[in-house]
Amino acid sequence: MCTVxxxxxxxxxxxxxxxxxxxxxxxxRHHHHARHDHPHGxxxxxxxxxVAGLLDCSAKPAGQQIAGMSSDRIIQVERDILGKNDHLAAxxxxxxxxxxxxxxxxxxxxxxxxxxxxxxxxxxxxDSFLIxxxxxxxxxxxxxxxxxxxxxxAIQVNTGxxxxxxxxxxxxxxxxxxxxxxxxxxIENVGNLVCPAAFDLGEACKIVVLSTTEGEDKPxxxxxMFASSSLMLINKIDLASVLDFDLPRTVEYxxxxxxxxxALTVSAxxxxxxxxxxxxxxxxxxxxxxxxxx
Ligand SMILES: Nc1nc2c(ncn2[C@@H]2O[C@H](COP(=O)(O)OP(=O)(O)OP(=O)(O)O)[C@@H](O)[C@H]2O)c(=O)[nH]1
Ligand SMILES: [Mg+2]
Numbered sequence: 001m002c003t004v005x006x007x008x009x010x011x012x013x014x015x016x017x018x019x020x021x022x023x024x025x026x027x028x029r030h031h032h033h034a035r036h037d038h039p040h041g042x043x044x045x046x047x048x049x050x051v052a053g054l055l056d057c058s059a060k061p062a063g064q065q066i067a068g069m070s071s072d073r074i075i076q077v078e079r080d081i082l083g084k085n086d087h088l089a090a091x092x093x094x095x096x097x098x099x100x101x102x103x104x105x106x107x108x109x110x111x112x113x114x115x116x117x118x119x120x121x122x123x124x125x126x127d128s129f130l131i132x133x134x135x136x137x138x139x140x141x142x143x144x145x146x147x148x149x150x151x152x153x154a155i156q157v158n159t160g161x162x163x164x165x166x167x168x169x170x171x172x173x174x175x176x177x178x179x180x181x182x183x184x185x186x187i188e189n190v191g192n193l194v195c196p197a198a199f200d201l202g203e204a205c206k207i208v209v210l211s212t213t214e215g216e217d218k219p220x221x222x223x224x225m226f227a228s229s230s231l232m233l234i235n236k237i238d239l240a241s242v243l244d245f246d247l248p249r250t251v252e253y254x255x256x257x258x259x260x261x262x263a264l265t266v267s268a269x270x271x272x273x274x275x276x277x278x279x280x281x282x283x284x285x286x287x288x289x290x291x292x293x294x
Contacts, residue, residue, distance in 0.1 A: 092202025110191030130183025
């Protein structure tokens with residue numbers, strides 16, 4: 001079991017790390033540093049493969065043992081991984097603070113609507129703030145392309161078998177973005193309601209997106225994600241009536257695990273609720289920086 005990420009059907013973290021110590025860090029071009037199958041061959045790409053230090057929580061059943069390693073040793077290595085991530089996240093936080101950059105980490109299950117919301121948000125906020133986006137997905141640069149179509153710069157990080165972004169990936173991607181001083185950095189994490197909760201990226205806060213199609217009980221089933229988020233965006237509210245979605249129950253469940261979590265209903269499809277989301281962002285900008293442009 002991956003005790004770092006807490007996945008139930010997980011591969012052990014140490015094994016994940018052992019398997020994932022190949023790293024690509026491609027500034028437009030690939031640099032292959034280690035062995036693994038590459039899904040799309042060589043040549044020019046506009047995204048980054050960044051799998052160093054990853055924990056792959058998907059591949060093998062719980063309780064997997066690693067030959068020659070005691071469980072104490074495995075736990076120690078897992079602690080080291082999280083400790084290293086926390087150290088890098090603290091460095092990111094210091095850097096964002098020095099640059100007066102407000103960083104948000106968007107988390108959700110796959111398909112909840114993170115990119116759709118970001119496309120709307122960056123389009124409507126880009127005249128007020130300098131904005132950059134870091135996109136995390138296991139494969140493809142679809143989401144970065146959707147963001148770039150709005151005119152806002154985006155760096156795609158492909159995590160390969162990894163199930164979350166980590167602070168080192170964000171640090172490297174941030175270096176490749178244009179300077180955002182005084183602006184906003186949106187980080188869209190890999191779609192996964194479990195593992196990204198354990199990995200601080202140095203963000204000011206997490207925003208969890210829960211869509212009406214997922215059901216009301218997700219905050220109770222995946223409490224860590226809701227406990228670590230400041231705002232819950234309840235997306236696809238345009239579908240609520242056909243789904244008999246119970247909004248008060250959803251908010252009550254979320255506040256059971258995190259009494260302080262704020263909640264807003266939105267629709268990336270119709271735009272409903274988005275002005276309140278932008279007002280929330282402006283409130284954070286006023287509270288913790290950056291200074292909003294006029
Ligand atoms: N009806 C409706 N559909 C939506 C809404 N927001 C997103 N969608 C649809 O939901 C699907 C997934 O949206 P994405 O924005 O790609 O979701 P995501 O969270 O970025 O997905 P991953 O990056 O793969 O985790 C797409 O087909 C969107 O058109 C919404 O508010 N209402
Ligand atoms: Mg997306």
